[in-house]
Amino acid sequence: MADNTIITVKDVHKTFVSEAKQSLWDRFRGKTHEVKRVEVLKGVNLEVAPSETVVILGSSGSGKSTLLRCINKLETIDAGRIYVHGHMIGYREQNGELVAERASVTAKKRTDVGMVFQHFNLFLNKTALGNVMAPLRDIKNFSAADARIKAVHHLEMVGLGDKLDNYPSKLSGGQKQRVAIARALAMEPAVMLFDEPTSALDPELVGEVLAVIKRIAQEGTTMVIVTHEMQFAREIATRIVVMDQGLIVEEGPPELIFTNPQHDKTRALLSRSGTSPQASES
Amino acid sequence: MDFITDTLAVFPSLIGAVPIVLQLAAGAMILALVLGLLVALARISQFKVLRAIAVFFVEVIRGTPLLVQLVYIFFVLPSIGIAIDPIPAGILGLGLNYAAYLSEVFRSAILSVESGQTEAALSLGYTPTKALWKVVIPQSFVVSLGPIGNYFIAMVKDTALTSVIAVTEILKTANILNSQTFQTTEIYTAAAILYLMLSLPLSRIVVLLERKARSRG
Ligand SMILES: Nc1ncnc2c1ncn2[C@@H]1O[C@H](COP(=O)(O)OP(=O)(O)OP(=O)(O)O)[C@@H](O)[C@H]1O
Ligand SMILES: [Mg+2]
Numbered sequence: 119m120a121d122n123t124i125i126t127v128k129d130v131h132k133t134f135v136s137e138a139k140q141s142l143w144d145r146f147r148g149k150t151h152e153v154k155r156v157e158v159l160k161g162v163n164l165e166v167a168p169s170e171t172v173v174i175l176g177s178s179g180s181g182k183s184t185l186l187r188c189i190n191k192l193e194t195i196d197a198g199r200i201y202v203h204g205h206m207i208g209y210r211e212q213n214g215e216l217v218a219e220r221a222s223v224t225a226k227k228r229t230d231v232g233m234v235f236q237h238f239n240l241f242l243n244k245t246a247l248g249n250v251m252a253p254l255r256d257i258k259n260f261s262a263a264d265a266r267i268k269a270v271h272h273l274e275m276v277g278l279g280d281k282l283d284n285y286p287s288k289l290s291g292g293q294k295q296r297v298a299i300a301r302a303l304a305m306e307p308a309v310m311l312f313d314e315p316t317s318a319l320d321p322e323l324v325g326e327v328l329a330v331i332k333r334i335a336q337e338g339t340t341m342v343i344v345t346h347e348m349q350f351a352r353e354i355a356t357r358i359v360v361m362d363q364g365l366i367v368e369e370g371p372p373e374l375i376f377t378n379p380q381h382d383k384t385r386a387l388l389s390r391s392g393t394s395p396q397a398s399e400s
Numbered sequence: 401m402d403f404i405t406d407t408l409a410v411f412p413s414l415i416g417a418v419p420i421v422l423q424l425a426a427g428a429m430i431l432a433l434v435l436g437l438l439v440a441l442a443r444i445s446q447f448k449v450l451r452a453i454a455v456f457f458v459e460v461i462r463g464t465p466l467l468v469q470l471v472y473i474f475f476v477l478p479s480i481g482i483a484i485d486p487i488p489a490g491i492l493g494l495g496l497n498y499a500a501y502l503s504e505v506f507r508s509a510i511l512s513v514e515s516g517q518t519e520a521a522l523s524l525g526y527t528p529t530k531a532l533w534k535v536v537i538p539q540s541f542v543v544s545l546g547p548i549g550n551y552f553i554a555m556v557k558d559t560a561l562t563s564v565i566a567v568t569e570i571l572k573t574a575n576i577l578n579s580q581t582f583q584t585t586e587i588y589t590a591a592a593i594l595y596l597m598l599s600l601p602l603s604r605i606v607v608l609l610e611r612k613a614r615s616r617g
Contacts, residue, residue, distance in 0.1 A: 190523055221527045229525035239520035243539045253524040256534050298520070305524060 123201075124309045124340045125166040125189060130198030132159035132184055132364075158184045160364035161198070166309065166342060171335045173351040173372075174344045175387055176361035182344040185361070186311045189342070190231040191224055202230050203308055229257060232302030236314040238294040240286040240301075246273060246293075247282040250301045258305070272300040276330050292323030296330055303334065310334070312343040348391040352376050360384045406583060410574075410590035417573040421598065424490050424559045424569065429552055431495030436502030437537075443507050454503070461500035467561050469493050474565035490562035490569075498555055505547045509540035542613045549606030553599050560595070570594055 138152040158181045166172050174182050187193040189200055191208030195216070199206060207227045209216040241249050250269035254260040260268065273279060276296040286294055295315055302310060312331065316324040328350050335341055335354055345351055351358060351372065358375040360368040360383060368381040379385045442454035461469070470493040473484065484492065513536045521531035563572035574591040578584055 192519055192522060221529070225522070225525050225527040225530075228523060231523065233520075233523035235516060235520065237516055239514075239516035241517055241520075241535055241539075243542060252534070253521075253526070256530065257525040301520075302524070 123165045123167055124203060126201040127162055127164040128199045130159050130162045130188060130200060131196045132188060132193065133157045133196055158364050162366055164359065164366065166340060168340055169338045170340055171354050171356045172342045172359055173355035174342065174359045174361060175351060177387065180361040181364045182361055183313050186313050186342065186344060189311060190228050190233060229305055230308045232305060232307035232310040234298050234302055234310065234312045234315050236317050238298045240294055240297055242286050245283050245285055246278055246289065246297045249297055250304050253301065253305055268304055272304040276300045290323060291319045292326045295319065295327045299330055309340040309342065312341065314344055314346065316347060348388065403586065407586040407590050410577065410587050413577055414570055414573055414590055414594055417568060417570045420567065420569045421556065421559045424487065424494065424562060425552065425556045427491035428494035428498060428555060431491060432498035432502050435495065435499035437506050439499060439503035440506035440510060443503065444510060458500045458503060461497055466497045466558060467564065469497055470561055470565050486565055486567040489565055490567045494555055494558060498551055501551060502548065505544050506540060509543040510536055512543055513539045545613050546606060546610040549609060553602045556598055556602065557595055
């Protein structure tokens with residue numbers, strides 16, 4: 119891998135195994151245990167260089183969320199390697215095998231990766247300010263005063279300087295998501311992951327969140343974004359990655375993907391969203 | 401009018417038992433909160449043995465009467481060399497019993513905090529343990545406030561059961577008075593009113609606490 123890549127995903131496989139609940143009666147009859155397997159990632163390769171904005175497109179169930187979650191080890195992987203800043207998160211290599219590392223080590227490495235979730239996942243018992251301050255205090259050991267200054271700064275950056283003392287229940291969806299973005303950014307991660315940051319928002323609130331993300335990208339933050347907002351993807355991406363059934367089927371600069379898609383899946387995605395090559399030609 | 405004056409005349413003799421009731425309830429509640437939280441954590445732990453021990457504890461406690469548990473601690477344990485004074489025995493019995501019930505309160509409260517918050521905490525660099533203590537447990541405590549308060553009120557009333565293990569709380573004091581004066585109606589009416597005077601303000605406080613907790617998040 120190139121020395122300066124922020125994220126390197128090499129041939130990653132991931133299978134979800136869920137044990138079907140077995141009734142006592144089934145067990146009594148000696149019925150064999152049913153195990154459901156879904157192979158979600160089937161050998162994914164991806165490299166993200168500094169200051170890149172990679173947008174991942176793909177239909178529902180293609181494995182986009184799983185890939186993002188594997189990057190900071192919210193999910194385990196079965197095979198392959200993922201490096202962030204040259205380090206594996208959650209694993210170390212021993213005789214060519216992946217071995218789980220200690221939780222405290224994983225936690226430390228995760229501060230390199232900021233993540234923004236579809237459903238915001240704010241701490242509900244804390245104000246906007248409290249949400250941004252908490253990890254600074256708990257993880258980075260900032261003093262209360264320093265954490266406050268930094269948190270206020272980041273909340274002002276996302277346009278919430280006047281909502282510092284609001285609890286999440288007193289914020290709109292768009293405001294909640296901007297708090298979540300400020301909270302992740304304040305930790306100064308090397309890369310930000312966004313998993314459908316606007317999918318849970320009312321249409322009129324989508325714009326304010328996309329605008330914030332766009333500004334962060336322009337400031338040079340490295341990002342990987344999963345989104346269904348095609349217009350936004352086209353504007354912001356330095357590279358588009360298309361996933362289908364657990365594989366990356368096409369990738370390239372947005373001009374190319376949007377005007378001259380090679381893969382059927384990409385064409386289907388673009389036409390379904392009304393961003394067909396012809397339509398976006400103008 | 402005699403009944404009322406006679407009943408009122410009993411109060412001074414019973415009031416002396418109130419500090420013992422409060423001591424029992426406070427001591428047992430602290431024990432129940434700490435142990436209840438530990439049992440709840442054991443029940444959601446990834447270690448099978450811990451989970452099994454916790455389930456066993458909860459089932460045994462919930463499956464036997466509190467009165468029997470108190471009697472067991474006070475009269476049976478001495479036969480294996482563990483002799484406990486009445487008040488500590490009462491605190492232990494009430495505390496163990498309520499720990500089992502509170503552990504269920506804590507467990508469901510912990511599970512009620514959506515996993516998304518834990519994931520967010522993990523992604524920010526919290527260890528799973530730190531996320532549990534800094535993010536999940538403070539919130540589950542708020543959710544639990546109402547049930548905890550109600551259990552506390554129930555416990556204040558259940559202290560009456562310790563009369564059978566020689567704790568001179570309100571009921572035991574009433575029993576002693578009754579054997580001396582035989583003013584049965586007046587004495588037990590006064591005792592009942594005394595319990596009411598303890599629990600009514602407490603339920604008021606619980607309602608206020610709940611309202612306060614809810615007005616935040
Ligand atoms: N915890 C899990 N256990 C079992 N299967 C899972 C789990 N999480 C995801 N899956 C399955 O993995 C597949 C891919 O899921 P994933 O969430 O990565 O898709 P996605 O591309 O993000 O889709 P969407 O656009 O709907 O968010 C789906 O078929 C899903 O049902
Ligand atoms: Mg998804």
